[in-house]
Every structure is written in structure tokens, then in C-alpha cells.
Amino acid sequence: LRSKDETPKVLIDFLRLVQRELQAQVRVVRSDKGTEFLNQTLHAYFAAEGILHQTFVARTPEQNGIVERRNRTLVEAARTMLSAAKVPLFFWAKAISTTCFTQNRSLVIPRHKKTPYHIINDRKPSVKFVHIFGSTCYIVRVGKILTK
Known part of the structure; x- marks a missing residue:
């Protein structure tokens, strides 16, 4: 990634690839509380796909x-x-x-x-x-x- 702004698109593309190739539903995504993971784009995608987004404390x-x-x-x-x-x-x-x-x-x-x-x-x-x-x-x- 060249910048954190690219994270939502890259992550969504990756999750779609995993679901297509493995023919399995991603149920949980765990991340830190970085702004690249806490945004409307990912929130909407996770809600639409039924994916639980779990975060853990920074550092x-x-x-x-x-x-x-x-x-x-x-x-x-x-x-x-x-x-x-x-x-x-x-x-x-x-x-x-x-x-x-x-x-x-x-x-x-x-x-x-x-x-x-x-x-x-x-x-x-x-x-x-x-x-x-x-x-x-x-x-x-x-x-x-x-x-x-």
C-alpha cells in the first residue's frame, strides 16, 4: 500500500478473493483501531456481508x-x-x-x-x-x- 487511504479497497478486494477462491464466508475480521480500518466504506461492506469486525486496543x-x-x-x-x-x-x-x-x-x-x-x-x-x-x-x- 502506498497510503492508508488504499486500505478499504485492498481489504475488500482481498476478502472477496478469499471468499471466491475458498468458497467460504468470512465471518470475522480483527484489526487494531487504526483509522484505515474504522471508516464508512469498510463498515458498510462488513454490514452488507454479515462480517463481524472486532478491534483490539492500540499498542x-x-x-x-x-x-x-x-x-x-x-x-x-x-x-x-x-x-x-x-x-x-x-x-x-x-x-x-x-x-x-x-x-x-x-x-x-x-x-x-x-x-x-x-x-x-x-x-x-x-x-x-x-x-x-x-x-x-x-x-x-x-x-x-x-x-x-
Whole structure:
């Protein structure tokens, strides 16, 4: 998100995607009391869809422990990847994206004995194309006319 003003549209689009792909109704959305979550647009959408919006007290991460732990795991893994690959912090966003990608395809949810990717897409993920973060790569140009 470039600004907090984009939050309602992005969140509504995400909730619609989840409901369509999982064919399940979102029943509860939990958030802090940030102004990006407390507005007429989201309030009207939640009311129309029958979604309960629960808020927790600001600056109390213990009330949102699961999300805080997930974010901490992503940040620590990304930091480790950057350090191990010896790449500059410029690649921070790519490291976070890669970490999320790999964890969604590798962390097993004990209750289902499946990865998050498997649960959402109803098929096991393919990781054949995954390489070590920061590894050297080369561009191969295939074609009849190759110029310098």
C-alpha cells in the first residue's frame, strides 16, 4: 500500500478473493483501531456481508499474538536470507516476498496436515523452480538472431 487511504479497497478486494477462491464466508475480521480500518466504506461492506469486525486496543500486540508472531517470523527469515546471501538491504522487499512465498508452501498446518498453499489451491505446491535466495543467475537468450 502506498497510503492508508488504499486500505478499504485492498481489504475488500482481498476478502472477496478469499471468499471466491475458498468458497467460504468470512465471518470475522480483527484489526487494531487504526483509522484505515474504522471508516464508512469498510463498515458498510462488513454490514452488507454479515462480517463481524472486532478491534483490539492500540499498542497491545499480545492481543494479536498470531499475526505478530507470523510477522516476526517473516522478518527474521528475510533478515537471515539477506545476511546469508550477503546482498544489500535494497533487496529487503524481495526477501520478504520470497520468505512469504516459501513459507506458504512449506509450513504445514497441523490440523490439516497440509501447507497453506495446498489448502487454498487444493493441490500440492511445486517448488521445482525455487533456487537459493541471492544465488548467481544468468540470462539465457534463445533465438535465431542473437546480437551483442
